[in-house]
Amino acid sequence: MALSYESDREVVAEISSGWEFDHYAVELRRDGGAWVAPAGGPSTPASRGSYSYTPASDAAYGRQVGVDSSFELRVRGVRSDGSSSSWSYSKPVYTSPVPPHNPEVSRPDSETIRLHATKQSEDLAALSYIETEFRVDHGDGYGDWQRLDAVSHSEGSALNGSWDSKGESLTCEFTVGDTYQGGHAIPADSRVQIRLRDRQRTPTQPGYAVRSEWVYADYGNEGNVYFEDDFETGDFSNWDTTNLTDSASSIISGAPPGGDSGLSGADEGTYYAHLESGDSVVKTLGDLSSESDVIVKCAMAAGSMDNSGENVSIDWYDGSTWRTLHALYHEYNKQGWVDVSARVPPEWVSSDNRLRLSGYGGSGDYGEWDRVVVSDILHEYTTPAAPSNLSVDAPARHTVSADWTTNATIFPPSFMEVRVRASGSGSPRDKYRIDYPRSTAEFGVNAGFDETVPVRDGEQYDVRLDALIRQFRRGNTDAWWRSTSSEKTVVTPLPAPTDHTYTSVTAVGAAHAWTSNHNYGTTTLQARHDGGDWEDVVTGLDHADETYTITSLLNGDQYDVRAVAVTEHTQTKEVE
Template identity: 40%
Template sequence: MPTETFSYTGSEQTWTVPDGIQTVEIECYGGSSGTYDVDQPQGGDGGYVRGELSVSPGETLYIYVGEMGGSGDNSGGWPNGGSGAYAEYENDPDTFGTNYGAGGSSDVRQGGSTTDDIAIIAGGGGVDGLVRSEGVEEESDGTGGGGQAPDAQDVDFTAGGDGGAASGFQGGDADVYEGTDVFAISGAGGGGLNAGTAGEADGNEAAGGAGGDGGVPGGTQLEATVGGASTGDGEVVISYTEPAEPPNNVDATYVADDQVDLSFDEDTSGGPVDHFDVEIMRDGASWEDPAGGPSDPTSDGTYSYGPASDTTYGRQVGIDSSFKFRVRAVNDAGSTTWVQSDTVHTTPVPPHNPSVSRPDATTAAINWTTTSDTVTEVNGQYRKDSGSGYGSWNALGGNPKDSGETIGLDSDARYQFRVRSEGPDGKTSAWVYADYGNDGNVFFSDDFESGDTSAWDAVNNDNGSAQVQGGSHSDTGISGPDEGSYYWAGTGEDDTEGTWLQKDLGDLSGESDVFVKCAFAVGSLDNATENFGISWYDGSAWQDDIARIYWEHNEQGWFEVSARVPDSYLSTDNRIRVGTTTDDGMFSGDFFAVDRVVVSDILHEYTTPAAPTDWSLDTSVEDEITATWTNNAAFADYQDMRIGLAENGTSYEAALGPTATSYTFSGLSDGQDYIAGNETYVVQYRNGSQSTSWFADEVTATAVTLLPAPTDLAASNVTADSVDLSWTANHDYGDTLVQYRPTDVGSWTTFATVSRTTETETITGLRNGEEYDARVVANTEHTQTEDS
């Protein structure tokens, strides 16, 4: 520690505060009283005061070092000691004596050089009294320099008597009594903040002088000694601590989501370091004292910071955040400037509650809510099944941060989608699957909107505090449910069997790609051994690796969990638990909350199925059309069979299963022109309800149904120019043409068009003796029968 020592010079001295110094420590030693012999002091020693002053670099301090009182000339010590005196017997002028000067005070002045500017002062020593009678010299003690009292003005060092009075800063001069055979000289008073009073002399005694008062009116007193501290001239010693240099190589390093390491080196080129101040900033908020690690380490090195239970969120390390540290060195000279680390990031939380919507059959829109504080983009992936199983995951490619993404889809396929958050430094969250709800694949769901836990098969509320509730939950840092009006809040604190909800799911042995989807919130986990999450019963034991949430999520708010259950865990007796439990050494922890729990297959998003080919219509059977085709759809739920009059288009007739390859339309009219078609479609379900259906382009063909010819045609009553015809009509649509011609000559002549229900007609106007052919023909606007 550098020091500056100032000795008595008899004049004002100055000292300029060096750069970087804000605090100095000053020791003041007052001058002692004069003596008969410097080695045999008489009277009081100078006082001692040690104090601390706040200063500014470049400031001038004014220094006055007190002188020892005179030993030969009776003078008071500079600058303010009381003077001694000379005396003799009245009847013997040759017999005389002298008493000596009191010590001067030593002080340092700040802001000016007047006595009003005194910041620290040690008083001078008072002088012994002297009595000489009949050749015998006697003494009475003076007092030493004064120390600091709570209020310097109240300090009273007048024990030596009431001789020459002190005047403020100036010590009192000695008092003299001269008698016939006796004389007395009192002691002079020492200089000081409140100077010492001289003693009183009379024929019997000479009181010693009081020492001067001392103190630290401009700073903080650290120590004071009233007397016995200083002999001879006074002294002023100024010491100070050189300012430390700011630390070097301040660096923050990500270790895990519950640990960030801070390292820094001391710069030894400056003054000594008492300790270092460390502060943390989370997510660009305010600087805080870190709660998960030391805030004032005493040496440089590497320190770890992590979560801290029941601590303000901004003071602790955790998941999904950015962190900066700053460090400064501290010593008696003050604090250095802060030195900041680079920003480090922990892993972002996943996108929240992703879902899929379908603008049309060949487009999918994947949407989500971004809740992460560190996400830079959201990675989306899809995988496609064209009928032979799902392939590998492929990037969607857009990577927007705050909004959804749209992708075009191939026909006759099904897709699955997943998303994750990506933050700085390439850190990524877990994948979460987008949506759920194909028909028959939701094995369990509960959003607690019933206001109770009736959807669950077992509830273990070990300490009685778990409940379905709405509103905020201070321990987990949530303001209300993730969605809807209710959620389940629990605690594992002080429990022995855990706090959990259980659902018996039954036989899932034939399933695959089963996942658990929900929203969690966690608070007050005290250490890394406490955790909370989802456990799965695989038919023989509880498995705890589905989703386990640790203390780095402390007060993170609602975050998304979408965990796939290994296919090896699927059995004929599956169960799920959500919460904390000590059963089988699994979860233990404090406060948590859960909302919208779903156990489901991963959602399949279907596209327009492929249309059938080889569409063929058979009209060989009366009143029917039989359609046959080849199925091409990889995925279909139904085939709609449609038929109608050719001029009107098709209408729904029947729904067939996805594997049918033929269908007979019956009850049709004879000889009618029909259009028959097939629409293959899939039903897209989502969240337990039908969303829409995707239809393949309708495959159609037209055909005229079989028109049966009349039968049993007979001729009777032949005359010279007429004949009666009769027949049996077999068609149910159209009319009947009655025709004739000379046998095997020319074309047919239609004699009459009669109703299809008429079965007799007489042809007239024939030539006599001519041979004729006659026929009746079933006729529609689309066809007619052959000769009959």
């Protein structure tokens, strides 16, 4: 007695030796349960030979072949008098596990990617683990998918949790620059996409050949959640067209009619879509022609599919033709919720795209959907390369300029920020956005960069450059990642007072007037007696003051007087 795996919808038994009997008795055991008569193939074959066993519509789950299961057969010969031989047992075979449930990513910082998922598959194999792959874009497009890690618990990237049993959750943490089991590291200054699947090593099938379909780790770049419906409205109001000829097709809660999908309620929340007998709903998505990596994510279930031609599906209208994007066939009967993460082929993305949930079968066939999302594969950004070679200057009054080398490779949605503040002020830095690929900036009252910025005369400014990455998640901003250049300082020009005059002179004093040209700091009046050294007469006059009377001068002596503009960083030595 031998049993072989042909596909998730067929196993083949070979009865090839032993005495001739009147007939044979065959029993099936699914997932280590009870031995029962198989529903999808002969239970009393008349002779030795090969026999196929398949799904079987409404039959009990344990009597039919399907996904995410182990199968064993036993056979014995039955004589015409009713006596029988002892049972002969096959080795188990295994069908593909279902994918991890609704994975999601969180980002504690730009150097860390945490991936969380729940095991949805049965405990069938000697070892079951999450296999992760990633692909990298350094600014010139994404490369090939490559293996990142494979973990079940407490090794490699596993942070907490376990992948040993159905319903358990595992969180993996990937650190930029660290190498994992796949021999690769997530690089800095890049963006990556991540996918995962459940993979198992079995006692009887070679290597790690039993694996689920891939699902993408997360979704939704900037504004790119094109449609989503978790059906919590309790109706199909989010859909544009409904074809509901069967009265049972509706939004429901709890177990579905017929009970043939293996469900007890919604995948998440309270409500989900239930369609029977080929009914359908359609959402018009419109023009997606400029988008890339479009995906449809949802949970699906199927029940009462009678043969390989019947299915429930996600269909995609490419502008001229409806195409099947993903379908569950009769091997998913009674399986319960299955995560789907289907990428739309680029040639199907057009100016007139539509989404359809539909069934293809006869009366009494069931399909269910929950948390339907049309979006794109999420980019996970890492820390951008910092700007370098920053130099700053004050080429003219009220103007500060900067130039630098931009090293970050992933733009947009990134940009540069010039971060400026007066030295030692402790105040928050003013921020001025510079869109990529500019590598120069000029700001100030008289500069073209930003004419509203009041750059002060004779002030010292600290200047640095930041490269910023805007991390989106599910269509909205989730975080900002930043790298920073070294800091440079510059002192702006300080214009001297002009038009200094004596408005009146007395025996012991003189009234002075001047034109103040600086917008920051103070004015000092200095005097010298008979060609001697300059000495401060008065300090700390407001920079806007333009008159002052000096007293206590000696009668008949000669004095030279000058006005000096002063800041804490510099001063002028003009005009007498």
